[in-house]
Amino acid sequence: MTVTPPVALTVAGSDSGGGAGLQADLRTFTACGVHGCVAVTAVTVQNSRAVTGIVEIPPSTVADQIRAVVSDIGIGAAKTGMLASAGIISAVTKMCDEVGLGTSVPLVVDPVAASMHGDPLLTADALDGVRSELFPHATLVTPNLDEVRLLIGLDVQSRAQQYDAARALHALGPQWVLVKGGHLHDDPECVDLLYDGSDVIEFTAPRVATPHTHGGGDTLAAAITSALARGADMPTAVRYGKHYVSQAVAHAYPLGTGVGPVSPFWRLRPADPC
Numbered sequence: 229m230t231v232t233p234p235v236a237l238t239v240a241g242s243d244s245g246g247g248a249g250l251q252a253d254l255r256t257f258t259a260c261g262v263h264g265c266v267a268v269t270a271v272t273v274q275n276s277r278a279v280t281g282i283v284e285i286p287p288s289t290v291a292d293q294i295r296a297v298v299s300d301i302g303i304g305a306a307k308t309g310m311l312a313s314a315g316i317i318s319a320v321t322k323m324c325d326e327v328g329l330g331t332s333v334p335l336v337v338d339p340v341a342a343s344m345h346g347d348p349l350l351t352a353d354a355l356d357g358v359r360s361e362l363f364p365h366a367t368l369v370t371p372n373l374d375e376v377r378l379l380i381g382l383d384v385q386s387r388a389q390q391y392d393a394a395r396a397l398h399a400l401g402p403q404w405v406l407v408k409g410g411h412l413h414d415d416p417e418c419v420d421l422l423y424d425g426s427d428v429i430e431f432t433a434p435r436v437a438t439p440h441t442h443g444g445g446d447t448l449a450a451a452i453t454s455a456l457a458r459g460a461d462m463p464t465a466v467r468y469g470k471h472y473v474s475q476a477v478a479h480a481y482p483l484g485t486g487v488g489p490v491s492p493f494w495r496l497r498p499a500d501p502c
Contacts, residue, residue, distance in 0.1 A: 240309030276484030
């Protein structure tokens with residue numbers, strides 16, 4: 229008998245180079261045994277070196293995509309990635325109230341506010357929308373340290389400051405905060421801190437010596453979302469996502485002349501000969 233897998237939704241932008249964005253989310257969902265649905269927020273002109281153009285999808289169309297998926301197919305969890313503008317953030321926030329994202333359906337907010345070079349991808353008013361509108365709806369937020377700096381103005385240089393960032397971000401309203409430590413380069417390990425307002429859990433993995441980390445944040449958030457769609461509690465889902473992305477970074481590959489993507493292929497059998 230054919231069994232329908234769990235379903236997850238990504239609300240994210242398209243990466244023409246295939247390394248990050250909804251492309252990374254969908255391949256992670258598949259590798260994690262989850263059917264992926266999509267609400268596209270933007271189309272980027274992007275390769276392994278840079279983002280050179282962005283075309284936003286109208287906010288009403290983003291909302292309509294979410295409504296169409298949830299009303300017919302139903303979802304077990306959702307995540308957001310690149311939301312591009314204040315208008316799209318407001319539209320997604322309204323859909324959270326309409327379809328239960330962040331209440332009946334776990335919502336992972338990956339606040340994609342910085343490019344692979346740390347440059348802002350959101351305007352100041354859009355950052356305000358992430359903080360004031362979207363974070364209070366989030367089950368989990370997953371900022372890296374560049375995004376922490378843009379969101380709360382804290383330039384994290386130590387583990388102690390990573391704890392401070394978790395507390396400050398939690399005060400903005402999400403149920404859980406995961407402050408990622410991959411950009412704390414002086415630390416010999418990659419330590420992510422999960423905080424629920426009272427307790428902190430550390431998730432540690434060895435630091436991999438590779439320049440090819442494009443899509444790592446998207447992949448981690450998508451793996452966590454997959455686990456939530458399968459019914460895991462938050463610490464279990466984060467542990468699962470941390471293991472998945474650590475392996476993906478360890479198997480990352482060069483692509484183009486810039487930063488290559490983290491790889492889902494470690495979860496797949498070698499291709500059958502044609």
